[in-house]
Amino acid sequence: MPDPLAPFPPVRGVISTEEHDLRWASTDFGRAVHHRPLAVLRPDSVDDIAAVQRYATTHQLPLVPRAEGHSTSGQAQASGGIVVDMTGLDTVHRIGSDHLVVDAGARWSEVLAATIPHGLTPPVLTDYLELSVGGTLSVGGIGGTSHRHGAQTDNVLALDVLAPDGTRHTCSPTTNPLLFDAVRAGRGRQGVILTATLRLIRAHTHATVHRLRYDNLTDFLADQRTLMNEQRFDYLEGQAQPTETGPWALLIEAATFHSSPDQPDRALHGLRHHDADINTVPYLNFLDRLAESVALLRRIGPWQDPHPWLNLLLPDSDTENIVTTALATTTPELxxxxxxxxxxxxxxxxxxxxxxxxxxxxxxxxxxxxRAAPPASPATLARMVDHNHRLTTVATAAGGVAYLGDLDT
Ligand SMILES: Cc1cc2nc3c(=O)[nH]c(=O)nc-3n(C[C@H](O)[C@H](O)[C@H](O)COP(=O)(O)OP(=O)(O)OC[C@H]3O[C@@H](n4cnc5c(N)ncnc54)[C@H](O)[C@@H]3O)c2cc1C
Structure with a gap:
């Protein structure tokens, strides 16, 4: 049985059992799941994490690293255990011509701040840059360049990891490959990532962004397949936005990265969109495109509301059916x-x-x-969560997979 009364080991940082720290560690961006830990470690160094990791293992307590807390269903929480706040360990150690060594608590915006002056960038970035390196390497990390480069976890050259027994190991495709494969997308349960060596590629100075609008999902998906297979663009994503008049507005966003002041001529030939706008912006502005709206949502409040998000990876053959059902059943309330x-x-x-x-x-x-649920309506939140479960059941029956989902999926 765990012995929660055993004194914590001495550390140079802080082990807190203060109410405000326990509350901080028992919530996340989703604000739908809350597990209360026994304590929060704010480490001064890796030695602190190692000492507390050994203590946790001895006393059979879960130890869970947490960084920016942008999980949506408790992935960085530790019921009755110890949450390690990784945000203080965020040093960029070294930049080479094709790689960077960085602490796992650094945010991707900090990585870019270090690499862009060298004309370099990670090949894959998430849409929002204020997520931590350790946090996204623990789930995968998918973005608009993934159709060319895979996930962020596919672009890691090596990791320094603290194993559950408190020992430190370097792992890579050739050194400790089993540990390397266990920790990438390991959701923080296979060891704590301390530092990551990340692959870098040339960063261009501009992005020319094409926004293509569609009347129907069949044409939208057909064009996405064409753009992916022909690799016409460096970046490829798409959105469905709710409208007041009924059907969802469908938009493909595709970008070319380049370093010439002239807009590269990327043909949109053969595509089925009904409307397009094209716009050239500095590369970093494009990468950080969510910053302004996030600042607004923080200021006016909704950023702090519950976010019962659903993330599914669907097989191509069933995507149109499942998405049609999902959009038809997602009412404005949902x-x-x-x-x-x-x-x-x-x-x-x-x-x-x-x-x-x-x-x-x-x-x-x-x-x-x-999704975003109104904070004063637990019933709406419950309906959103129930809708997520129903769509997940339909998707998994068709061979789909939940991405970032509950820990047991
Ligand atoms: C606004 C927003 C935009 C997003 N955009 C994208 C996107 O474009 N693409 C995408 O793929 N995902 C996206 N996500 C999801 C996001 O990538 C994950 O939720 C990610 O895990 C969050 O990182 P974090 O630093 O907040 O981690 P946390 O929520 O703090 O932790 C997440 C998980 O990582 C583990 N972890 C954290 N640090 C470490 C470490 N050092 N070692 C081992 N495990 C660790 C935790 O234990 C937990 O399991 C987005 C989320 C939000 C809220």
């Missing part, structure tokens, strides 16, 4: 203010991380329902 859906294709051949499960099909589609 998407919430500022909610929307993401939908874009991923080729299986680009994804090699063993723990990042994808459907068996050659092409999958990421389908995310990014």
């Amino acid at each position: 998407v919430g203010d500022s909610g929307l859906a993401l939908l874009y294709p991923l080729p299986r051949a680009r994804f090699t991380t063993p723990k990042l499960r994808l459907p068996q099909s050659t092409t999958s589609f990421l389908f995310s329902l990014l």
Whole structure:
């Protein structure tokens, strides 16, 4: 039996059992799941984490690393255990011509701040840059360049990991490969990632962004397949936005990265969109495109509301049916203010991380329902969660997979 009364080991940082710290550690961006830990460790160094990791193992307590807490269903929480706040360990150690060594608590915006002056960038970035390196490497990390480069976990050269027995190991495809494969997309339960060596590629200075609008899902999906297979663009995503008049507005967002002031001529020939706008912006502005709206949502409140998000990876053959059902049954109440859906294709051949499960099909589609529930309506939140469960059941019966989902999926 765990012995919660055994004194904590001495550390140079802080082990807190203060109410405000326990509350902080028992919530996340989803605000739908709450597990209360016994304590929160704010480490001063890796030695602190190692000492507390050994203590946790001896006393059979779960130890869970947490960084930016942007999980939506308790993935970084530790019921009755110890949550390690990784955000203080965020140093960028070294930049080479094709790689970077960084602490896992650093955010991707900090990684870019270090690499862009060298004309370099990670090949894959999440839509929002204020997520931590350790946090996204623990789930996969998928973005608009994944149709070319796979997940962020497919672009890691090596990791320094603290194993559950408190020992430190370097792992890579050739050194400790089993540990490397267990930790990438391991959701923080196979060891704590301390530092990551990340692959870098040339960063361009501009992005020319094409926004293509569609009347129907069949044409939208057909064009996404074409754009993915022909690799016409560097970046490829898509959205469905709720409208006041009824049907969801469908939009493909595709971008070319380049370093010439002239807009590259990317033909949209053969595509079925009914309307397009094209716009060239600095590369970093494009990557950080969510910053402004997130700042607004923080300021006016909805950023702090519950977010029962659904993220599914669907086999190509069933995507149109499942998404049609999902959008038809997602009433305005079930998407919430500022909610929307993401939908874009991923080729299986680009994804090699063993723990990042994808459907068996050659092409999958990421389908995310990014919902926001009013804080004063637990009934609406419960209906959104129930809708997620129903759609997940339909998707898994068709060979789909939950991405970022509950820990047992
Ligand atoms: C606004 C927003 C936008 C997003 N956009 C995308 C996107 O474009 N693509 C995408 O793929 N995902 C996206 N996500 C999901 C996001 O990638 C995951 O929720 C990610 O895990 C969050 O990182 P975090 O730093 O907040 O981690 P936390 O929520 O703190 O932790 C998440 C998981 O990582 C583990 N973990 C954290 N640090 C470490 C470590 N050092 N070692 C081992 N395990 C660790 C935790 O134990 C937990 O299981 C988005 C989420 C939000 C809220």
